Amino acid sequence: MELSEQELVRRNKLEEIKKLGIEPYPAALFEVNANSADILEHYERDKLNYKNISMAGRIMSLRQMGNAAFAEIQDARGRMQIYVKRDEICPGEDKTLFNSVFKKLLDIGDIIGVKGYVFTTNTGTISVHVTSLTLLTKSVRPLPVVKVDSEGKAHDVVSDPELRYRQRYVDLIINPEVRNVFVQRTVIINSMRNFLNERGYLEVETPILQSIPGGAAARPFVTHHNALDIPLYLRIANELYLKRLIVGGFDAVYEFAKDFRNEGMDRTHNPEFTQMELYVAYKDYEWMMSLVEEMLEKIAMDLYSTTKVAAGENTLDFHRPFQRVRLFDAIKEHAGVDVSNMSEEELRKTCKELKIDVAPSMGKGKLIDEIFSAKAQHHYIQPTFIMDYPVEMSPLCKKHRTIPGLVERFELFINGKELCNAYSELNDPLDQRARFEDQMKLAERGDDEAMTIDNDFLRAIEYGMPPTSGVGIGIDRLTMLMTNSSSIQDVLFFPQMRPERF
RNA sequence: GAUUCCGUAGCUCAGCUGGUAGAGCAUAACACUUUUAAUGUUAGGGUCAUGGGUUCGAAUCCCAUCGGGAUCACCA
Numbered sequence: 001m002e003l004s005e006q007e008l009v010r011r012n013k014l015e016e017i018k019k020l021g022i023e024p025y026p027a028a029l030f031e032v033n034a035n036s037a038d039i040l041e042h043y044e045r046d047k048l049n050y051k052n053i054s055m056a057g058r059i060m061s062l063r064q065m066g067n068a069a070f071a072e073i074q075d076a077r078g079r080m081q082i083y084v085k086r087d088e089i090c091p092g093e094d095k096t097l098f099n100s101v102f103k104k105l106l107d108i109g110d111i112i113g114v115k116g117y118v119f120t121t122n123t124g125t126i127s128v129h130v131t132s133l134t135l136l137t138k139s140v141r142p143l144p145v146v147k148v149d150s151e152g153k154a155h156d157v158v159s160d161p162e163l164r165y166r167q168r169y170v171d172l173i174i175n176p177e178v179r180n181v182f183v184q185r186t187v188i189i190n191s192m193r194n195f196l197n198e199r200g201y202l203e204v205e206t207p208i209l210q211s212i213p214g215g216a217a218a219r220p221f222v223t224h225h226n227a228l229d230i231p232l233y234l235r236i237a238n239e240l241y242l243k244r245l246i247v248g249g250f251d252a253v254y255e256f257a258k259d260f261r262n263e264g265m266d267r268t269h270n271p272e273f274t275q276m277e278l279y280v281a282y283k284d285y286e287w288m289m290s291l292v293e294e295m296l297e298k299i300a301m302d303l304y305s306t307t308k309v310a311a312g313e314n315t316l317d318f319h320r321p322f323q324r325v326r327l328f329d330a331i332k333e334h335a336g337v338d339v340s341n342m343s344e345e346e347l348r349k350t351c352k353e354l355k356i357d358v359a360p361s362m363g364k365g366k367l368i369d370e371i372f373s374a375k376a377q378h379h380y381i382q383p384t385f386i387m388d389y390p391v392e393m394s395p396l397c398k399k400h401r402t403i404p405g406l407v408e409r410f411e412l413f414i415n416g417k418e419l420c421n422a423y424s425e426l427n428d429p430l431d432q433r434a435r436f437e438d439q440m441k442l443a444e445r446g447d448d449e450a451m452t453i454d455n456d457f458l459r460a461i462e463y464g465m466p467p468t469s470g471v472g473i474g475i476d477r478l479t480m481l482m483t484n485s486s487s488i489q490d491v492l493f494f495p496q497m498r499p500e501r502f
Numbered sequence: 503g504a505u506u507c508c509g510u511a512g513c514u515c516a517g518c519u520g521g522u523a524g525a526g527c528a529u530a531a532c533a534c535u536u537u538u539a540a541u542g543u544u545a546g547g548g549u550c551a552u553g554g555g556u557u558c559g560a561a562u563c564c565c566a567u568c569g570g571g572a573u574c575a576c577c578a
Contacts, residue, residue, distance in 0.1 A: 006528075009529065064534085064537095067534085123536070143528095144528085145512090146513085146514095146527095150538080150539075155526090160570080160571095162570045174513095218577065263577050263578090266573090266574095273578070449577080472578090488578095497570090498569065501569085
């Protein structure tokens with residue numbers, strides 16, 4: 001690999017540093033007793049506490065002024081200006097540390113530790129007056145420089161998505177708002193986990209490698225186990241395993257699960273994604289709607305201390321209760337057709353009239369779903385539960401208690417996108433077996449996402465699964481919503497990319 | 503998978519109807535003891551994604567490949 005001019009310069013500097021007897025990658029710890037955010041926040045009120053501070057970070061800018069210099073160093077909490085004066089860091093006759101090391105051999109991107117005292121410059125910037133400086137890591141690759149002017153406008157922002165996603169470490173260093181999205185992602189997950197734990201629900205782990213990939217309609221990734229000499233599939237959902245645990249006697253289990261689906265990628269789909277699935281015994285889908293409302297409201301409050309969240313041009317309000325609309329009513333309202341009593345043939349005709357593309361492999365349920373997706377879905381900006389789906393598209397869901405042909409299922413739509421999917425879970429083992437058989441018929445028609453029959457799961461619910469309600473919430477999409485991110489790549493540290501060639 | 507747009511210095515971008523490349527920042531040198539997109543003077547840095555083709559001549563036009571974005575299909 002050919003080195004650029006700047007890389008050669010930095011490697012030469014590295015040698016110079018070593019020749020001066022300075023270790024560019026020291027082993028010893030560097031004791032830190034302050035960080036940038038803490039200093040900026042508390043210094044004015046509590047000046048005495050900042051007479052003797054020690055902090056570390058990456059050099060992000062350097063302004064040489066002869067025998068003094070200003071630099072900004074960035075630590076995990078933000079940026080801090082430091083002031084380095086020659087005679088302060090070199091009190092004796094030997095001025096090498098300043099003249100050679102600091103002025104010539106340090107670069108933007110290097111990581112240093114500084115000790116000194118906090119003061120305010122003539123122009124009013126809280127800064128660290130450095131009395132001693134230690135090189136902690138020499139950087140040999142030039143870091144893109146983003147400058148922010150006095151109006152707060154950033155110049156030369158690295159916006160190339162390829163660089164940002166492939167080299168997330170660079171993105172995180174130079175684009176400060178990126179870090180915040182990921183911190184918020186963790187706030188969301190912690191908020192959800194606390195909410196569930198407070199109710200006594202048990203967090204569990206279930207297999208990722210499965211011999212029958214069940215619980216969703218999707219194409220799986222296939223791998224191979226050498227010792228067993230069998231194909232294994234990366235899970236597309238963990239639903240069937242969590243329900244087995246309900247059979248086993250747990251009354252509420254949940255899992256933050258990485259699921260894998262071998263399908264197209266775009267700004268709302270990554271091959272691996274995270275879902276939180278929760279199953280609670282002796283509950284139904286009405287109860288689950290209330291729980292989801294309460295949980296999302298709490299997450300918004302934990303993030304922003306308000307239920308209002310910006311999403312593009314819209315402001316979402318997570319204040320309970322959310323609107324509840326039956327699927328057929330939603331279609332009636334937005335597509336102007338009543339599909340509640342239509343046969344498959346009539347549905348096909350209706351799709352044609354509405355100019356919706358359909359495939360021959362689509363059954364009745366799928367056709368209704370197509371109409372909803374094309375005509376109604378995008379209207380639901382504020383959190384809305386769409387409920388009561390046709391039985392054909394929900395093979396794991398219990399039949400509706402009063403309306404024939406429907407199941408007790410809801411999906412939550414926010415900003416026109418599906419965020420979660422929930423059922424009164426089907427626990428009638430004979431019905432479940434029949435539903436699996438219907439799925440096999442769909443598979444025979446060419447639906448490569450139809451579910452395969454899982455005999456062990458059937459055996460489990462034959463022992464008896466209590467009435468149970470379950471929900472799956474897409475964590476990546478929830479994070480997108482809550483952080484106003486328009487693509488899933490922005491809420492995943494390392495989104496899937498084609499392998500890079502070096 | 504389909505359509506479409508893009509790929510020029512470490513970074514952000516110019517580059518006209520084809521005449522073998524420019525700027526700012528960054529880098530190097532000098533000056534400067536409170537600056538802040540620091541400043542001033544000077545210098546270096548590019549197989550124009552890759553491979554073909556058209557042409558006297560290609561960053562520019564055409565084709566293919568690689569990578570990325572957007573839209574669509576599939577899906578969450």
